[in-house]
């Protein structure tokens with residue numbers, strides 16, 4: 159199994175890049191795991207309390223479960239990937255049965271901060287977009303898709319997202335084998351990664 163890690167700050171375009179990469183690849187050969195599915199479950203907290211969680215700190219992620227699932231997939235076993243609700247800020251009751259594939263792509267803002275998880279990646283890719291681009295994209299996306307308003311996004315950006323990005327996410331760029339500039343859609347980079355995957359699938 160080839161495991162590719164794709165990291166980068168919120169709004170840099172990780173999910174979009176992954177979708178572009180896997181589009182046109184046979185879906186029985188390539189699977190995706192999203193770090194977002196592994197936000198800690200917090201059913202004991204009220205909605206109000208959950209809105210105050212710092213979701214951009216590594217402790218917000220259930221890395222133990224993510225590690226366990228990646229190891230199981232590597233062994234050839236299927237896992238139940240949790241489903242997370244950004245609207246409720248909580249893990250849902252649902253899971254997605256995820257089967258091992260020849261190529262597994264793992265994407266998320268903090269996946270390169272965890273040394274043992276970093277070790278599992280055969281290829282590490284960091285997607286870069288400037289912080290103003292990322293903020294604009296995040297504003298539009300979170301208002302359109304994640305039930306937020308402009309104040310929520312800007313407050314979170316100033317209070318946690320920006321400092322956490324600088325402390326935890328940006329420094330992990332140094333672990334990357336490939337850095338994809340993504341201020342604009344980068345079809346050349348997407349095609350290069352797809353070529354690498356296709357070679358593995360031959």
Ligand SMILES: Nc1ncnc2c1ncn2[C@@H]1O[C@H](COP(=O)(O)OP(=O)(O)O)[C@@H](O)[C@H]1O
Pocket residue numbers: 166167168169170171172173174175295296298299340341342343344
């Ligand atoms: N290169 C790009 N140029 C303009 N908009 C983009 C680009 N890549 C992604 N987007 C848009 O920005 C938003 C955030 O992208 P997304 O892929 O969800 O980022 P991430 O997964 O890194 O948070 C989405 O609405 C997406 O359509």
Ligand SMILES: O=c1ccn([C@@H]2O[C@H](COP(=O)(O)O)[C@@H](O)[C@H]2O)c(=O)[nH]1
Pocket residue numbers: 167168169172194197213214243244246247248266267314319
């Ligand atoms: O309940 C939540 C959990 C996370 N977030 C934010 O999501 C991003 C990471 O997801 P991307 O898809 O990479 O943008 C992170 O910056 C958290 O702040 C949230 O808003 N609510």
